[in-house]
Amino acid sequence: MDRDEWLRQVTILDFMATDLQLYLDTHPDDASAIENYKTILAEGKKARDRYERCYGPLSSRGEITQDDHWRWVDDPWPWEERYNLRICGRSGGHVGF
Amino acid sequence: MWVFEKKLEYPIKIKKSNPALAKIIIAQYGGADGELGAALRYLSQRFTMVTPEAKGLLTDIGTEELAHLEMIGVIVHQLTENATPEQMRAAGMDASYVNHGLGVFPQGPEGVPWSAAGIQSKGDPVTDLYEDMAAEQKARSTYEYILDLTDDPDVADPIIFLREREIVHFQRFGEALRCVEEYLDEKKIFYKKP
Numbered sequence: 001m002d003r004d005e006w007l008r009q010v011t012i013l014d015f016m017a018t019d020l021q022l023y024l025d026t027h028p029d030d031a032s033a034i035e036n037y038k039t040i041l042a043e044g045k046k047a048r049d050r051y052e053r054c055y056g057p058l059s060s061r062g063e064i065t066q067d068d069h070w071r072w073v074d075d076p077w078p079w080e081e082r083y084n085l086r087i088c089g090r091s092g093g094h095v096g097f
Numbered sequence: 098m099w100v101f102e103k104k105l106e107y108p109i110k111i112k113k114s115n116p117a118l119a120k121i122i123i124a125q126y127g128g129a130d131g132e133l134g135a136a137l138r139y140l141s142q143r144f145t146m147v148t149p150e151a152k153g154l155l156t157d158i159g160t161e162e163l164a165h166l167e168m169i170g171v172i173v174h175q176l177t178e179n180a181t182p183e184q185m186r187a188a189g190m191d192a193s194y195v196n197h198g199l200g201v202f203p204q205g206p207e208g209v210p211w212s213a214a215g216i217q218s219k220g221d222p223v224t225d226l227y228e229d230m231a232a233e234q235k236a237r238s239t240y241e242y243i244l245d246l247t248d249d250p251d252v253a254d255p256i257i258f259l260r261e262r263e264i265v266h267f268q269r270f271g272e273a274l275r276c277v278e279e280y281l282d283e284k285k286i287f288y289k290k291p
Contacts, residue, residue: 007104007108008108010104011104011105011106011107011108014102014104014106015106015107018106018157018161019265021157022154022157022158022161022265022266022269023269025150025153025154025157025269025273026150026154026269026272026273026276027272028149028150056103057103058102058103058104059100059101059102059103060100060101061100072103077103078103078104078105078167078171079167079170079171079174079175081109081110081111081112081175083104084105084108084109084110085108085110086108086110086254087107087108087254
């Protein structure tokens, strides 16, 4: 898989965690949601580790994969167009709702 | 505290420069109903919040709003980064250009700098949660007006995502409010007992 696909996996899993976390804040005793949350975190960690090994850290506390160079400062940054990927097939589709 | 993640909550890849659109979308960066106000509103209100669920929710939605602020900044940046001064003028961005160049500045579409006067932290949990629900609806409306004025799918895609998040946050704040009201009712009965 290429960089975009790995980043897409991390982005999707992190979003699932963000959304479910808010649900759990107001439903703290929903055991099946907690179970789902644990699965999402575990899958997210796997995707993150895979990405970081090849393409550099997603967090400054992420995996250090090079001993003689601080990869955190390497381009690109998330505000740069080339950092990002298209996450869904909406290009050229109908705009608006 | 926070740790920065080197990625966006939802990716943004805009190919076409469009400073006129940036001038509108800046509303959600530094406007009264924008993401900066949302983040500071929730992160400030949580200090006097009363139930554990609502404290967690204000913390977590406040944190997500910071990620949304970043997304809006990225949209504005990608829409303007290759614009010439002449294109900025033609888009009505000359007043912003003379103060900020192509820098992303927290201001509303009228060029008024962001102000805390547009948010509230009232120290009353019920008042604050009603304010938060209203804030989510105001942001949803703004995103819909932005979509009315947007013809670039690269821009509409993340805006649609952000609009959907306002609806989810509204729902969660409503659940937190119900929980806070139940807690306050219990407390009232407790105090009334001789």
